[in-house]
Amino acid sequence: LELSRAIFIRNANQLVTLQGSSHAPRVMGEMSELGIIENGSIWIEDGVIQAVGTDEELAAKYEARLSEAEVVDASGKLVTPGLIDPHTHLVFAGSRENEFNMRLQGSTYMEIMNAGGGIHATTRRTQAATHEELFHESFERLNQFLRHGVTTVEAKSGYGMEWETELKQLEVAKQLNEKHVVDIVPTFMGAHAIPKEYKDQPDEFVRLLIEEMIPKVAELGLAEFNDVFCEHGVFTPEQSRKILETGKRHGLLAKIHADEIEPYEGAELAAEVGAVSADHLLKASEKGMKAMAEKGVVAVLLPGTAYFLMAESANGRKMVDLGVPVALSTDCNPGSSPTVSLPFIMNLGCLKMGMTPAEVITATTINAAHAISRGGEIGSLEVGKKGDVTIFNVENYMKLQYSYGVNHTDTVVKNGQVVVR
Numbered sequence: 329l330e331l332s333r334a335i336f337i338r339n340a341n342q343l344v345t346l347q348g349s350s351h352a353p354r355v356m357g358e359m360s361e362l363g364i365i366e367n368g369s370i371w372i373e374d375g376v377i378q379a380v381g382t383d384e385e386l387a388a389k390y391e392a393r394l395s396e397a398e399v400v401d402a403s404g405k406l407v408t409p410g411l412i413d414p415h416t417h418l419v420f421a422g423s424r425e426n427e428f429n430m431r432l433q434g435s436t437y438m439e440i441m442n443a444g445g446g447i448h449a450t451t452r453r454t455q456a457a458t459h460e461e462l463f464h465e466s467f468e469r470l471n472q473f474l475r476h477g478v479t480t481v482e483a484k485s486g487y488g489m490e491w492e493t494e495l496k497q498l499e500v501a502k503q504l505n506e507k508h509v510v511d512i513v514p515t516f517m518g519a520h521a522i523p524k525e526y527k528d529q530p531d532e533f534v535r536l537l538i539e540e541m542i543p544k545v546a547e548l549g550l551a552e553f554n555d556v557f558c559e560h561g562v563f564t565p566e567q568s569r570k571i572l573e574t575g576k577r578h579g580l581l582a583k584i585h586a587d588e589i590e591p592y593e594g595a596e597l598a599a600e601v602g603a604v605s606a607d608h609l610l611k612a613s614e615k616g617m618k619a620m621a622e623k624g625v626v627a628v629l630l631p632g633t634a635y636f637l638m639a640e641s642a643n644g645r646k647m648v649d650l651g652v653p654v655a656l657s658t659d660c661n662p663g664s665s666p667t668v669s670l671p672f673i674m675n676l677g678c679l680k681m682g683m684t685p686a687e688v689i690t691a692t693t694i695n696a697a698h699a700i701s702r703g704g705e706i707g708s709l710e711v712g713k714k715g716d717v718t719i720f721n722v723e724n725y726m727k728l729q730y731s732y733g734v735n736h737t738d739t740v741v742k743n744g745q746v747v748v749r
């Protein structure tokens with residue numbers, strides 16, 4: 329057994345702490361208060377942050393133990409909490425560049441899906457893949473997330489559409505959580521599309537979800553969240569409500585893919601059922617946004633998906649101004665957002681949604697933690713939180729968004745261990 333050495337990250341040009349929001353996500357002006365310490369340092373031991381302050385303060389505090397620690401010099405660099413991606417479809421097989429090409433020639437995402445491609449195409453590939461194949465493909469994706477500074481990702485099932493494959497995806501997610509340093513938060517998304525066999529009797533599939541699959545997932549402890557694609561032509565708001573309420577009765581917290589392609593009162597529904605987050609929201613109504621603000625439902629915005637589907641992004645600026653807690657995510661999936669680059673999503677958050685560089689940092693750290701009910705453990709650099717830290721090779725947080733399409737990740741510390749250098 330290797331005893332873990334203390335880690336001393338020293339003298340960051342900017343140390344973004346985001347201290348003081350473990351109990352609730354940040355809203356409005358709070359999203360711009362990053363709690364920056366200049367010449368900042370962190371002492372991590374036993375995987376947990378022990379002290380955060382200026383380098384002078386920490387060097388004095390740990391004077392007698394300096395030689396024990398592994399020192400990481402962050403001079404001239406930006407240090408943030410490990411980035412958090414609160415919405416991914418991490419576990420899938422194959423890719424869909426053929427559909428990308430079709431869309432470039434005028435087909436729409438929904439047309440392709442209704443013709444048996446889209447989510448159905450990835451479902452066939454995922455059904456055909458073995459557990460090992462799915463594990464290796466997803467493990468490599470997690471490596472790429474980590475190299476982009478991400479230390480926790482939410483991961484949804486939903487490319488099964490029948491029990492065996494949904495189970496396989498969730499078991500792969502569980503194994504990834506055990507074998508890979510990146511932490512995985514699992515979500516059951518059996519309600520991702522209506523399988524072809526149920527096209528003429530969608531309520532029969534909803535019955536299968538609520539009477540069989542959701543109770544089994546909960547009993548096996550394979551997911552923390554339950555998600556549904558509430559969209560015209562997929563699951564109606566009534567069906568979505570039933571699916572989310574059933575999950576809640578079985579202890580699964582609610583998430584919802586809402587108002588992505590057409591307005592469908594998904595944001596309103598999220599507030600009514602007390603969802604932890606509502607995601608996408610390109611077509612959300614103002615009434616829905618206000619309801620989310622009132623209930624503290626986190627908006628997980630996915631500007632990479634809007635970019636890739638050539639659609640107008642959600643109105644992040646308006647949501648922040650209305651008091652909705654906003655988080656950002658890649659939506660990593662093979663159809664609508666084949667990327668692991670959360671830093672690129674941050675750039676889109678600024679340029680396509682009118683958010684400021686400070687707000688997008690909050691949206692990918694503490695607010696992203698709250699979007700997956702982890703605000704007490706991760707998302708900020710403060711004593712008692714997990715030792716998850718990303719060091720970027722830029723001098724300040726604005727430059728991270730400004731200098732886009734480049735991976736600035738320099739060093740990643742996960743659970744107090746250097747895992748990328």
Ligand code: NIG
Binds near residue numbers: 417450557585661662
């Ligand atoms: O979040 N909108 C629905 N589901 C995914 C896309 C899944 C796919 O196309 O494979 C999303 O965009």
Ligand code: FE
Binds near residue numbers: 585
């Ligand atoms: Fe999604």
